Amino acid sequence: MAMEGRFPNRTLPYLLVLPSIVIVAVFLILPSLQALYLSLFEVSPFGTRAIFVGLNNFREILTSDDYRFSLRLSVLFAIAVVVLSMSVSLGMAVLANKPLRGIGLYRTFLLWPYALSPAVAGIVWALLFEPSSGLMTYLIRLTTDRSPNWMMDANYALLVIILAAAWKMLGFNIVFFLAGLQSIPGEMIEAAQVDGASPRQTFWRVVFPILSPMTFFLFIMNSLYAFFEVFGLIDVMTQGGPGGGTEVLIYKLYQDGFISIRWGYASAQSIVLFILVSTLTLLQFRYAGRRVFYA
C-alpha cells in the first residue's frame, strides 16, 4: 500500500519512537542479556560473590531429576490446558454464532472469564474442590465414590489446576473463535449445504480449515499462557505441591530464584524458558502471518 502521504520530517520519527525504544532497551533487552550473563555464574544470596562456572548451571538443569520432571509436567499441563480449553471454547463459539434472540447477552456471559486473573481462577477452583465440603468434591463423591483431595494427592492437584487454567481461557478463546467464525463468508456455507453436506461435514470440511489460522494463533497464545501466566494460579493454591506435583517450570524458577535464592541457577532456567518462548513466537510469526495479538 503506497504511502506517498508521508510527512517529510527527519528527526521527529526518532523522537516518537524514542520512549518505546528506551523502555524496551533498558527494561527488557538489557535484563535479558544480563540473564544470559548471570546464568554462567553461581551467585551468593547476598550478591556479594559470583563465581564463573561456565555452562555448569545448564548441565545441572539437564541432568537434574527435579528439572526434567518439572519440564515433563509443564508440557503435559500445557497440552491438557490447550486441548481442553480450545475444544470447549470452539464448541461454545459455534453455538454463540447461531442467530438467536438475546445472543448478545449470552456472548457477554461467555466472554467474561477473560477479565479474571489466574490467581482468582485458581482460588475459586480450589474452593470447588475443597477436600471436605467443596461442591465438585461432593459431586465426584456422589458419582464415582472417590474422594478427591488435591491437598494430599498430586494427581488431583494437577487435575484441578488444569481445569482452572483451561476454564479461565475460555472467554479469550471464544472471542477469537467467534470472530473467526463470523468472518467466514456465508456463501461458502450455503454452497456446501446446497451440495448436500451435513452440518457436521460442513463444519469439518469447510469451516474448520478456514478457521485454521485463527486456531493456530490461539494454539500459540494458549501455550504461552500455560507456560508463563499460570504462576498466580499455582501460587494461591498448591505452591507447587503436593510433593512438587504442580511445580511447573515457571514455579520452579520462582522457587530456585527467590526462595532458595540461587540467582545464577534461576537465570539459567529463564534462558531455557526463553528458548521455549522464542520457538513458539517464531512459529507464530511465520505461520500466522500478520495477525494482531493481544498478549
Next chain:
Amino acid sequence: MTVRISTSRVLGRHGLLLLCVAVTCFPVLYALLVSTFDFQQIFIYPPRLIPGTSLLENVRLAWTKVGLGRLLANSFLISISVALGKIVLAILAAFAFTYFRDFPGKNILFVVILITHMLPLPVRIVSTFQLMDNLGWVNTYYALTIPFFASATGTLLFRQFFLTVPQSLSDAARIDGAGPMRFLTRILVPLSYNNLMALFMVEFVYMWNEYLWPLIVTTSNEMRVAQIGIKMLVATDAQAEWNVIMAGVILVMLPPLLILLLFQNHFMRTVTFGQEK
C-alpha cells in the same frame, strides 16, 4: 435467505447456550455463594446451596485483614497508568513507523519493539529484579509501572490500523499545512477511538491481573496490589476461612469485570475488524 428454524431447535439452542453459560459462570457463582456464609456454614456437608447472611461481615473482615482498600487503590493506580502509558507510547511509535518517509534504522527499531513479545517476564525475572534493586526502585510505584510502558501489541495494533486509514486524509493535512503532530492528535487519534478503547481495556485487565512481578518487587503491605491480597488472605496455617477469602476475591474481581463490560463492544469491534484483512 432466512431459514425458519423449528421452535424445538430454538429451545434446544437456548438450552445448550445456557449450559455453556453455566460452565463459565458457576465457579464464580459458587464463590459468591460461599462469600455469604459464616465460618460454620462453609463445612456443611453436603454443601449448602442457600446463601447465608454474612456477606457484609465477610467483606469487612477481608477488607481489614489485608488492608484491601489500599491494595485496590494501588491496583487502580498502576493499571490505569500502564494502560495509558502503553497507549501513548504505542501510538507515537506506530505513527512514526507509518507516516514518515523511511528513516535509517526504521526496520531495526520496529523489530526491537516487536522483540518484547519474545521476552516475557519469566525470561528476565531475576535480572530485571536486580535492575530494580540497583535503581532503588524495589517497592516503589516506578517498578510496578515503568517497565511495562512499551507495548509490541499496541504498536502493531495501531500500525495496522493506521495502514487502513485513507491516504487522502494525510494528504489533505499536508496540503493544509498541518504538521504531523496536529494530524496525529486532530485526526488519527479520534479515528482510532475503537482501538484505543480496546487496548485500554486489554492492558488494564492485564495489569490488574499481574501477579508474579508485584509479588517479587513489593515488600511492604502498602505497596502491594489486589492480586497479592488474595494470597495474603489465603496465607494462613490454620483452617482457611473460605468465606472471607471469597469475599475478598469478589472485590478483587469486580474492577476488571466492569471495565470488560464497559469496553466489550470496542474490543469485539477491533477483533472482528482485525479479521477483515
Next chain:
Amino acid sequence: MSRRWKVLGAALVTILMLSSPVAAQVKIKLWHAMGGARYDAITKEISAGFNKLHPDYVIEPLFSGSYAETVTKGIAAIRAGDPPHILQVYEVGTQTMLDSGEIIPVTDVVKPGEIKWEDYFAPIMNYYTVGGKLSSMPFNSSTAILYYNKDAFKKAGLDPEKPPATYKDVEEMGRKILASGAARGAITFGWPAWMFEQAFAYHNQLYANNENGRKGRATQILFNGPFGVEVLTRWKKWADEKLLMYGGREYAPNKAFLSGEVAMLLQSTSQVTTIEKAAKFAVGTGFLPHLEGKPQGKSVIGGASLWVLKGKGRSPQELDAIAKFFKYVGQAEQSAKWHQDTGYFPATHSSEKLLRDEGWFKKNPNHETAFKQIQAGPDTPATRGVLLGNFVQIRNITDSALEKTFSGRLGPQVALDEAAQEINKVLEEYGRLQK
C-alpha cells in the same frame, strides 16, 4: 505587648515540647512471618505492650509473608542498603545469616547482665549459639510432637490416654484404627524433611559431618547411612500398609488430621493452640515415636529467631532499643502469654514457673508435651540441630527423596543416595561461595 510575647513564648515552648519526643523517638523495624493468630499476638500484644512501656522507642512490626518470603525480602533489603533492624529468620536460614556478614550477634547488642541468659532453656540457647556467641535472639521455638485423635482411638478400642511410644506401637495401633474404620489413615506428618531430621536427633544420630555443621561448615550429608535407610524403610512400610497417608509439605496435613481422616499427626508444637481450637474431637499429644533398639537422643528445636541486621550501622539508641525489646520479649509474663497464644515454647525457666504456678499445664496438658520432650535427653552435636548452607534447597531435595520413596518410584537406599549426591553438590557450591 507583653501579653503577645507571652503567648508567643508559650506557643514556642509548646512546639518545642511537642517536637522533642517525636524527634527522639527511635523507630525499630521488625520484619516477621507470623500470620494467623500469631499476627495478633505479635502486633497487638508484644509490640503494643513494648511501645507503651518505652515511649521513646517504637517497634514497627511488618508481616512479610511466609518464612521463606521474609528471608528473601530481608536479603533484598540488605542489598538495597536499607534492611530492617530485626529480621525473623527460620532455623534453616541460620547458616545463611551467619555467613552473610550482615548481622550483629545478640551478645554484641545486649550489654552483659542486661538479660539473664541462664534463665533461658539450654536446648534453645544451644541451637542459636555458634562459636561461643549467641547469634540471634530466641523468640518462637518449637519442636515436633505427636498429636492424636482420642475419639478415634476409643473407637478403635485403644486407650485414649496412651499414645504410641515406639514405631511398633504406631504400626499395631495404626492397624487397629484402620480395621475399625475409625479413620481412613493412621498417621501423617507435615514438614517431612524436618521430621527426618528430627528422627536423627531423636536417636542421637548425626545428620551431617563436622558435627552437624557446628564444628566447621558441613560438607557432607550423612542421612543415607544405615540409620537413615532404616527409618525411611519403616516409613515406607507404613505407606505401603496404608497406615501413612502422606500429607504434603508444611502445614497441609493438618487439614487431614482435623477432618478426622487421619488419626495421628506428627507436627510442630506451634500448632497446638490452633489444632486444639479447630478440632471437633478430643486431641491428645505424646512424644515422637521411638525406633526400637536405637539410642536415646532429643528432638530438635525448630521455629525461628530474631536476627539483628547491621544495615549501614546502628546508633547506640537503636541498639539499646533492640536490647530492651529483647529483654521485654523474654520477660516471664510476655514469654508465658506468647506461649499461651501460640504453642511455641515459653523460652525461660521463669516463664515456665509462672505458667506452672497458674496451673496452666494442668489445664492444658498438650502444651506441656513438647516441653517435656526437649528436656529428656542428652545434649550432643546430634541433638543440637544441624546447620547447613542452602538449607532451603536441601530440604526440598530431601522432601522429594522422601516423596519418591513413599510413592514407590525409588527404593529408600537409592532415593537417599541420589539425594545425598545432589545435596553434597549443593553444599559444595555453597562452600565455594563463602570463601
